[in-house]
Amino acid sequence: MMNTSRRAFFKTFLSAGAALAVSGTVAHTGPAEAAIQGQITGVCLYVPSLGKASEFVEMMNNNAPGNWTVHPLQGTLTEYYFTTRLLYEEARGSANTFVGVVDPATFAVVHEAIVDSSGSFHYITYQDSNRITFSVQL
Secondary structure, three states: OOOHHHHHHHHHHHHHHHHHHHHHHHOOOOHHHHHHOOOEEEEHHHHHHHHHHHHHHHHHHHHHEEEEEEOOOOOHHHHHHHOOOOOOHHHHHOEEEEEEEEOHHHHHHHHHHHOOOOOOOEEEEEEEEEEEEEEEOO
């Protein structure tokens, strides 16, 4: 039962991320080709307790084909901040999609890291009391 719910969640999450990637790049004349199916270059952050990396990669490739890198946030909240900030800054020059699935405490740190790097969000969705999905503008 849990696996079915998790699959439905990620399918919805990734479909929304793909849609945002398409709508977000249409406004830019240069990288519009990156939104073509199979040409998504994405970064996904996640908290390991919320799912396995292989499940994320499988769902992303099925629902939003492209080149995804998956980064588990591990360590302390301070390490989450610096990891997120570094990944976001790297993604701004090389990716067209930056998404994540985290718990509320981690999201507070991720949010600060993105905002401190002059970033903003496409969406923030509270899936339940323990899970937040988000998409960052690149």
